[in-house]
Amino acid sequence: MRVLGVDPGLTRCGVGVVEGVAGRPLTLRGVGVVRTPADADLGHRLVAVEQGLERWLDEHRPEFVAVERVFSQHNVRTVMGTAQASAVAILCASRRGIPVALHTPSEVKAAVTGSGRADKAQVGAMVTRLLRLDAPPKPADAADALALAICHIWRAPAQNRLQQAAALHASQASRAPRAPHASKGRTA
Amino acid sequence: MRVLGVDPGLTRCGVGVVEGVAGRPLTLRGVGVVRTPADADLGHRLVAVEQGLERWLDEHRPEFVAVERVFSQHNVRTVMGTAQASAVAILCASRRGIPVALHTPSEVKAAVTGSGRADKAQVGAMVTRLLRLDAPPKPADAADALALAICHIWRAPAQNRLQQAAALHASQASRAPRAPHASKGRTA
Numbered sequence: 001m002r003v004l005g006v007d008p009g010l011t012r013c014g015v016g017v018v019e020g021v022a023g024r025p026l027t028l029r030g031v032g033v034v035r036t037p038a039d040a041d042l043g044h045r046l047v048a049v050e051q052g053l054e055r056w057l058d059e060h061r062p063e064f065v066a067v068e069r070v071f072s073q074h075n076v077r078t079v080m081g082t083a084q085a086s087a088v089a090i091l092c093a094s095r096r097g098i099p100v101a102l103h104t105p106s107e108v109k110a111a112v113t114g115s116g117r118a119d120k121a122q123v124g125a126m127v128t129r130l131l132r133l134d135a136p137p138k139p140a141d142a143a144d145a146l147a148l149a150i151c152h153i154w155r156a157p158a159q160n161r162l163q164q165a166a167a168l169h170a171s172q173a174s175r176a177p178r179a180p181h182a183s184k185g186r187t188a
Numbered sequence: 189m190r191v192l193g194v195d196p197g198l199t200r201c202g203v204g205v206v207e208g209v210a211g212r213p214l215t216l217r218g219v220g221v222v223r224t225p226a227d228a229d230l231g232h233r234l235v236a237v238e239q240g241l242e243r244w245l246d247e248h249r250p251e252f253v254a255v256e257r258v259f260s261q262h263n264v265r266t267v268m269g270t271a272q273a274s275a276v277a278i279l280c281a282s283r284r285g286i287p288v289a290l291h292t293p294s295e296v297k298a299a300v301t302g303s304g305r306a307d308k309a310q311v312g313a314m315v316t317r318l319l320r321l322d323a324p325p326k327p328a329d330a331a332d333a334l335a336l337a338i339c340h341i342w343r344a345p346a347q348n349r350l351q352q353a354a355a356l357h358a359s360q361a362s363r364a365p366r367a368p369h370a371s372k373g374r375t376a
Contacts, residue, residue, distance in 0.1 A: 041283030042290075043355065046275055050283075070268065080258065080271055087272035088279060094231030095238075102230075158218055167231065 002029065003092075004062035005148030007141045008070065008086035010045050013037055013052065014141030017060045018131065018149035026150060027130040029060055029144050037095045042084070043146070049085050065093035066152035068144070069102040099167035103151050108144070111151035124149050190217065192281075193336030194241070195329045196258065196274035198233050199226055201240065201242035202329030205248045206337035208321065214338060216319040217248055219330045222351035230272070237273050241280045253281035256332070257290040287355035291339050297334070299339035309334050 001021055005015030013034040020026035034052030036045040057065075067090060070083045093100045106116035112126045124136035124143045130150060137143045189209055195202030201222040208214035220242030220276045245253075255278060257270045271364040294304035300314045312324035312331045318338060325331045 040369075041288075042352075043278045043288045046279045047282045050279060083268055083271040084275035087275040090231045090272075091238060091276060091279075094235045115297075132221045147216045165227070 001064065001153055002060065002062045003064045003066055003149040003152045004056060004060060005145040005150075005152065006067045006086075008068060008089055008143040009097060009141060009149060010036055010042075010049065010081040010085050012141045013049055014143070014145035015053070015138070016054050016137070016142060016146035016149050017062060018054070018146060018153060020153055024156050025132075026130055026153065028133065028146070030056070030136050031140050031146055032056075033139060035149060038044070046084060046088055049088045050092060053089055057092060057096060057098070063097060064101060064102045064152055065089065065098050066103055066148040067093075068108070068148060069104045071104075086171040094167070097168045097172070100177055101152055101155070103148055108147050108151045111154055112147045120144075147153050189252065189341055190248065190250045191252045191340045192244060192248060192253045193264060193333040193338075193340065194254060194274075194277040195332040195336060196270050196277055197329060198224055198230075198237065198269040198273050200329045202331070202336050203241070203244050204325070204334035204342060205244070205250060206334060208215055208341055210342050213320075214318055214341065215217055216334070218244070219325050219334055220244075221327060221330050234272060237276045238280060241277055241344055245280060245284060245286070248251065250286060252340055253277065253288045253354050254336040255281075255288060255290055256296070256336060257292045259292075268298070271294060275307060282355070285356045285360070289343070291359055296335050296339045299312040299342055300335045302332055303329070308332075325352055366371035 002017060002019045005014075005018065011152050015034060017025050017032040019029050026171045034049055036048040040048070058177035070079060070086050076096055090100050107116040110116040112130065113122050120140045124140065127133070127143050127146045128136045128149070133148065137146060190205060190207045193202075193204045193206065203222060204219040205217035206214050207217050222237055224236040228236070255274050258267060258274050278288050296305040297311060298304040300318065301310050308328045308331075312328065315321070315331050315334045315338065316324045319334065325334060
């Protein structure tokens with residue numbers, strides 16, 4: 001199972017591809033960050049995030065995409081950018097019929113460290129160990145993206161297969177021309 | 189000047205196209221709602237919003253897109269969906285090099301009614317009058333989208349021209365292959 005983990009953000013969007021199955025050693029396929037300039041306008045930044053993620057999807061052809069679930073109890077300015085970047089990630093995957101799973105930060109931390117309240121250093125250390133790397137991936141967004149992918153691989157495989165079938169079905173349905181629910185309007 | 193107004197939402201995304209210039213009578217070109225099923229998964233809904241908005245952009249070729257600015261002080265569950273739908277609208281326009289303007293609800297209300305605290309009925313009544321319609325557009329999301337477009341047309345035309353030039357420049361820059369700022373990673 002090949003999973004692309006995405007830690008969404010406009011300034012740094014962490015991406016990491018991990019391959020493996022639950023209970024077997026995991027393999028790192030790629031890790032990096034899609035960056036957009038903080039001084040660019042929002043539209044330009046969202047297009048750059050889309051282009052960056054499309055390249056990762058083209059290159060690695062993941063079977064699943066795992067995205068960090070965004071909550072709005074955090075900093076108001078940050079959370080809007082995070083929500084918008086996550087929308088782009090979910091859109092890019094869903095357009096291709098790739099199932100998307102959302103995991104909360106504490107689910108991810110609990111999966112890789114055993115504690116939902118682990119700090120960044122602990123997550124980085126466990127990602128390094130689980131993927132047999134020489135050093136923790138930098139920046140932390142890249143390590144978090146790998147942790148998301150690992151968390152997803154360790155979920156019940158049967159659940160993933162169901163989700164994959166549902167996402168494929170949905171993507172085929174939404175590709176049908178002029179789906180009656182999708183648009184309703186009148187034109188003067 | 190032809191403007192597509194977008195009142196972003198996952199369940200109902202209001203869309204309205206208005207043509208005109210400040211100080212002259214305005215013309216309604218189209219109004220409607222892009223709907224997505226509330227029981228579908230988020231990825232499917234974002235793809236449906238994208239497809240719906242792409243059809244409006246294809247059909248009406250607006251020169252500007254005006255999107256309601258989302259704040260996160262509102263209901264937590266609703267605001268995330270609104271932020272994600274607005275990201276799709278901003279992305280669709282920016283990919284085409286169409287400048288995007290964000291207007292707050294109170295800016296829009298003040299523009300069409302004279303008061304930033306006007307209610308839905310008042311906004312609907314003024315949209316009906318300004319576009320010389322027989323009845324207020326339904327649902328309110330559609331009327332709000334038209335109000336956004338009208339608000340945008342009434343902004344300083346010089347400012348719009350500057351923004352149009354900047355958006356075109358940004359879209360050309362982001363279309364350049366492998367922009368060095370957009371992605372940085374390593375592949376195992």
